[in-house]
Amino acid sequence: MPYLIVIVLIILLISLIITYWPIALALAVALxxxxxxxxxxxxxxxxxxxxxxxxxxxxxxxxxxxxxxxYARALRSSGGLMLGATATGAQAHLASFENTSHHNYRRDRNVAAYADGNVHNCSLQVVRNAAADPLKYLCKYFEIKPTEAALEAVEDLGETVSRLEEAVNNLSAREQAIATDFNPPAFILKHYRQEFMAQVGVDLAPITVPYPEYRFEYVSAGGNSAQRTTVTLNTETIDALVEYLSTKIKFLKSAAGQRALMTATLRNSIKVRDNFTCQQCAISTTDEPHLLLEVDHILPVSRGGLSTVENLQTLCWRCNRTKSNKLLGTQP
Ligand SMILES: [Zn+2]
Structure with a gap:
């Protein structure tokens, strides 16, 4: 019976096409x-x-x-965007909690995220506690110990993330400026923006920062109920983690506590102190509005340099890249 309906419909359609094809063709051409x-x-x-x-x-x-x-691509793939921990076993806004249940979900034990070092599979209680107290649970379950070395690793991660964030923002500002300055006909930017950039020779940049993510996941035995808390290590979370660890290790009372904590606030204060001017080549944001500036350890941390304001300076990205290439003994 349904076949008959289909056949009738097809015959109807064919007869319509035979009758009205010139109109259909004209319409298609007009469009x-x-x-x-x-x-x-x-x-x-x-x-x-x-x-x-x-x-x-x-x-x-x-x-x-x-x-x-x-440069941004090299930073992205430098491998520095991870803390050394793998899963073993009051800052609620730093974590996101999701109910990831789906009806009739079938857990696939072979494909699940078990192999992923940044996923901790745990009880529902732990997932909820992690949402309420993310830093405590992050440290506990991903083995970030309250030590001076861990604190330095987190500060290091914070520097890489912020450099990458600034480079990515800088690139999108530059792309915008190139389009504005070039001022092509409006239809070009509206319909062919990507092609315009390619024709001008702009190498379109990475548009996102791959923030490290740590997940607490619960999937019920039957697999129908699933909940997840994700802690994303963006600048805000990293700075909070720096403060958290430093309090834990009573950093302020330790000998190393003479140094400052390397946070976004400190980095900004160094740029302000140096008047947004590269301390090497003297170029500033007044000379070049889209100048990409970074905060550098004069004596590198790897050589015992501390994050004291005396040991920090503002460098433009070119001078900073040249300096780190020299330190690594590689060609620029
Ligand atoms: Zn410079």
């Missing part, structure tokens, strides 16, 4: 014309003298952008 015209206009624009002249004018701006994109 396609604006797109074809736009495509031709775009092709003409990208090969126009105006476009090519402007492109060569801003070549150095684009080159600088692409250098920073390469």
């Amino acid at each position: 396609a014309i604006p797109r074809v015209v736009r495509y031709i206009r775009k092709r003409r624009y990208f090969s126009s003298d105006l476009f090519l002249a402007h492109k060569s004018e801003i070549a150095s701006v684009v080159a600088e952008h692409n250098d920073i994109a390469t």
Whole structure:
């Protein structure tokens, strides 16, 4: 019976096409014309003298952008974006709690996230406690011990994350500035933004920072109920963790407590103190609004340098990269 209906419908459709195909064709052509015209206009624009002249004018701006994109990619893949811990067994806004249950869920023991070192599979109670007290549970279940070494590792992670965050924000500001300065016809930016950037030669940058995530997961025995708490190590969480660990190890009373804690607040205060000026080449944000500045340890931590305000300085990303390449003995 259903087959009959389908056959009748098909016959009906075919007869409609036979009768009205000229109208359908005209409609399709009418709809396609604006797109074809736009495509031709775009092709003409990208090969126009105006476009090519402007492109060569801003070549150095684009080159600088692409250098920073390469730098950001190197930072991203430097492997520094993780704490050394693996799972073994009052700051509620730092964690996100989700009910990840699905109806008729079937737990697949082979595919589940067990192999992932940043996932702790635990009881529902632990998932809930972790949401309420994320730093305590993060330290407890991912073995971040209250030691001077762990504190330094967390501070180190904070520096990498903030450098990457700033580089990514810097790149998107530069991309915006390139588009504004170039000022192509509106339809280009509206319909062909990606292609415009590629034609100008902009190497589109990583747009996200891969923040380390630590998860507490509960899946009921039957698999129907699942809940998860995620602690994302963004700058805010890392700074809170730095404060938490330093309190735990009574850092302020220790000998090393003479140094400052390396947090976003301290980094900003160094930039303000140095008047947003590179202490090496003297370039500043007044000279170059999109200048990417970083805070550097004059004597590196690896050589016993402390995070004291006297040992910290503002460097532009170029000078900082040159300095770390020299320290590592690699070519820039
Ligand atoms: Zn510099």
